[in-house]
Amino acid sequence: MPTVVVDSSTIISCAANCILWMFDELKKKGFKFIVPKGVEGEIISSGLKTLKYKYEAIRVMHHFVNKTFVKYDKDLRQKAGELLKYANSSFRIKNHYLKVLQEADAEVAVLAKEINADFMLTDERTLRLFFESPSSLEKLYEHRFHTNVLVDNSNLAKLKQLIGDIPVFRSVDLAAYAIDEGIFNLSISNASKYDKESRKHVIEGVLYALRFGGCGVSFEEIGEYVNLLLRNKK
Amino acid sequence: MANGEALEENVRYDIIDVLEQVKDALERMDIDALSEWSNHIIHSIAIYREKRAVYVAIIAYSLSKLVEKKREHQVQKDKWSNFIANLLKEMVQAVEMLESRNIVKFDALIAQIMKQISEFDVSFSRYAEEVLEFSKVQKGARIYEHGISLSSIAEMLGISKWDLMRKVGELKEKPEDEHFFGITKNSKQRLEELKQLSKK
Numbered sequence: 120m121p122t123v124v125v126d127s128s129t130i131i132s133c134a135a136n137c138i139l140w141m142f143d144e145l146k147k148k149g150f151k152f153i154v155p156k157g158v159e160g161e162i163i164s165s166g167l168k169t170l171k172y173k174y175e176a177i178r179v180m181h182h183f184v185n186k187t188f189v190k191y192d193k194d195l196r197q198k199a200g201e202l203l204k205y206a207n208s209s210f211r212i213k214n215h216y217l218k219v220l221q222e223a224d225a226e227v228a229v230l231a232k233e234i235n236a237d238f239m240l241t242d243e244r245t246l247r248l249f250f251e252s253p254s255s256l257e258k259l260y261e262h263r264f265h266t267n268v269l270v271d272n273s274n275l276a277k278l279k280q281l282i283g284d285i286p287v288f289r290s291v292d293l294a295a296y297a298i299d300e301g302i303f304n305l306s307i308s309n310a311s312k313y314d315k316e317s318r319k320h321v322i323e324g325v326l327y328a329l330r331f332g333g334c335g336v337s338f339e340e341i342g343e344y345v346n347l348l349l350r351n352k353k
Numbered sequence: 354m355a356n357g358e359a360l361e362e363n364v365r366y367d368i369i370d371v372l373e374q375v376k377d378a379l380e381r382m383d384i385d386a387l388s389e390w391s392n393h394i395i396h397s398i399a400i401y402r403e404k405r406a407v408y409v410a411i412i413a414y415s416l417s418k419l420v421e422k423k424r425e426h427q428v429q430k431d432k433w434s435n436f437i438a439n440l441l442k443e444m445v446q447a448v449e450m451l452e453s454r455n456i457v458k459f460d461a462l463i464a465q466i467m468k469q470i471s472e473f474d475v476s477f478s479r480y481a482e483e484v485l486e487f488s489k490v491q492k493g494a495r496i497y498e499h500g501i502s503l504s505s506i507a508e509m510l511g512i513s514k515w516d517l518m519r520k521v522g523e524l525k526e527k528p529e530d531e532h533f534f535g536i537t538k539n540s541k542q543r544l545e546e547l548k549q550l551s552k553k
Contacts, residue, residue, distance in 0.1 A: 121553050128503055131518050150551070161504065165513050172515040213363065215400050221504035237550050242518075245502040251537045256500060263499045264396055288547060295540070296547045333503075333518030338526055343540035 120149025126241035199225035244335030387417035
């Protein structure tokens with residue numbers, strides 16, 4: 120079963136919507152979720168420092184304790200630094216390289232390559248596009264900064280060598296998969312006592328909640344998932 | 354604070370321009386203009402990672418929120434007039450300091466303005482979210498629209514990724530969002546791919 124590296128953004132979207140239990144259910148099916156040390160700090164340490172997110176951090180903590188999320192302790196800073204060097208000198212605007220990624224982002228990418236993960240989870244659009252389509256990032260920058268963007272293809276190529284071809288998914292994709300696999304069937308069955316369209320409500324409810332929790336997904340993509348999952352009823 | 358570190362010329366001009374416009378907008382109590390000018394400087398923040406540009410954006414946005422709150426809440430007239438008069442005077446000084454490249458004094462003055470805004474907000478508002486913190490998160494979401502990662506923004510603004518993600522989730526979709534969301538595969542492809550990978 121797959122080994123998956125998880126970024127803080129995905130854990131935050133799921134924690135904010137109380138669906139971290141989905142990871143427990145997937146673990147029972149054999150999924151292994153690995154989290155870099157820096158990412159754990161971004162979620163738990165920073166959450167514990169604020170009154171607003173303390174309890175959410177505690178809920179995430181629980182999933183480290185029950186070993187659904189396994190922390191990867193090895194120091195990845197050197198490799199992450201190398202990756203950052205290329206990522207942050209790939210796009211140039213007004214004679215300045217855009218510093219787009221940060222160490223925690225780089226650690227996720229480095230760890231995925233290091234352990235030969237089957238895929239990576241991130242709700243962070245910028246990191247995902249580095250893997251899937253750097254040319255989309257170029258278009259995004261041109262569109263947002265209203266100016267020409269110079270792309271350093273040599274640095275992008277070096278970056279590509281470092282990160283490899285690991286597939287990237289978001290919380291929304293994982294939740295759609297989980298719904299398709301019947302993991303949300305109990306919620307659907309309970310909701311059906313109130314409304315006969317419970318399956319549709321649960322699908323829309325979960326996917327839109329993740330979108331509003333910060334997952335980089337469009338309404339159009341969610342609409343596609345809703346239709347797909349309603350057709351694939353299990 | 355940036356503590357007198359060098360300031361890129363492009364950014365210096367940008368900050369001077371924005372401060373002058375913010376001062377004019379504040380004189381007119383123009384909430385929309387204050388908010389708009391806080392976004393104007395986002396490019397400088399994203400390209401140059403310049404903290405002073407971040408502070409000026411936060412000041413402009415915080416002021417738009419304070420003027421808005423003032424319309425809804427009772428504030429002692431003298432207290433408000435003194436607060437605004439002081440700010441206008443300090444904005445003129447800030448521009449002069451930048452024009453004469455007195456960066457050390459400029460940094461100290463910006464810190465003082467932020468402190469005044471924060472203290473004034475606490476004194477007349479019982480809002481749960483303090484205006485400066487709220488503005489940081491708001492501006493962070495704007496920077497994210499420009500393709501900078503959440504972790505980078507959280508680090509740059511000193512805010513929590515928890516707050517930032519919540520705010521990013523509230524961003525509205527616009528016609529150009531094909532770029533914003535970076536749609537590279539359709540949902541059917543993603544689901545099929547995930548099913549294949551889960552069989553491994």
